[in-house]
Amino acid sequence: MSESKYREWILDTIDSLRSRKARPDLERICRMVRRRHGSEPDRTCAELEKLIQEQTVLKVNYKGSISYRNAAKVQRRSRKKDDVALTTAARRSAVEEASHSDLSNGDSAFGPVDQDEEDLEADTSMAMDTDSNADEEGADESRDGQDRPSPARTYEDAAMNCASARAVSAPCSPSGNRPGPGPSPSPGPGCSPGSGLDCVSFQKAAERPSSLPPSSPRALAHNDWAYHSAVCPAERQHPGMQRDKAAATKPAIQSVTTSPGTLKNNVKKEDGGKAEDSGLSSDQLVPDYAAGLDETKNVSDGRPQTLSLLSDNCTFKNKIDISPFTAAEDSLLNGGKGDEVSVKTEKMSQNLLQWTVADVASYFSAAGFPEQAVAFRTQEIDGKSLLLMQRSDVLTGLSIRLGPALKIYERHVKVLQRTHFLEYEDL
């Protein structure tokens, strides 16, 4: 509960800051949430990170500083207002979403960003590297656990604390050179969000020529947050998407093979024809943890262009291959191959039953349905519930637009259910 409450508060705050033309950075967000709802900055910070992981909120580097975006709005932008049709329909979903945030206006947000300046290094470092390996949620959730000694701190402190704490633990830098400022004091305006997680990559990333040598730090450093950022966050922990790791192992199957039709189509259509990259602009994604993972590198390196197109994966927002098939396939294919991989895969598929509400939401969000993911969350659909869902539940029970609902049901829910039952019943 508090979770959704925070989601609402944070998204609201971000929207509010945006409308006020103020940069929605960590500091402002924490402050506003505190002022409006009395929430502790730490807590806000932690919740924000969770949202980032779920991709409800996107952390981006814009003009050299960290900014946060309401993912729902961002995405929407891709289709712009042109789609009248959608708009109309969207409205409905908007309503539900509205509950958490007011996206009432269709504007979206996310614009262009550029992070090229070299000075970024400083900023960059904080933004990007801090990535915390993120050890995933553990870290985040634990945030509560990490009690900090100082009783009274300022927002910044708080923010920093959370951020830095995590950052410290995971100093990853893209190229190995760690950002000096990692845990250091305050990086500046937004406290170093090293927080880490986030990243989502967008168009640019996609467009980027695969040629880029990921290995070269510099290269990444500047243009590429996005590129690097390719590592998507979400999957790190998502049940559905462990593919990252898997990717490293078996790239080919993964991205390429994956059912291209599945998500991609969805995405495309949804985007209004913009097609793949269009999803969002990329500019900015903060790659936080992207940098850190080795796998990432492998992935990108290993894959040739094709991949870059599809993948860059993290992109999964737009194109990712999150299709359930893949997941299933992976597990089947892998059988008992790599330990980690197999384990993970296994876990994932088998654990549809164990997916939490957040897992489900993340899955759909990553599959290109962030708005609808909210509905799943709102309805508290976890793995078990998902298995029990019927077509009508998806089409009408979630109050989401029919188009996406159909796609979600046919391409994901149904497939996940089928896969699950096939595997489990047979075995």
Added chain:
DNA sequence: ATTTGCGCACGGC
């Protein structure tokens, strides 16, 4: 002192 409003420049389409 803090919050809010917003003109304006910037950069990406």
Added chain:
DNA sequence: GCCGTGCGCAAAT
């Protein structure tokens, strides 16, 4: 030219 973004400063609280 349009649009999203956010700095920087003034006004409001």
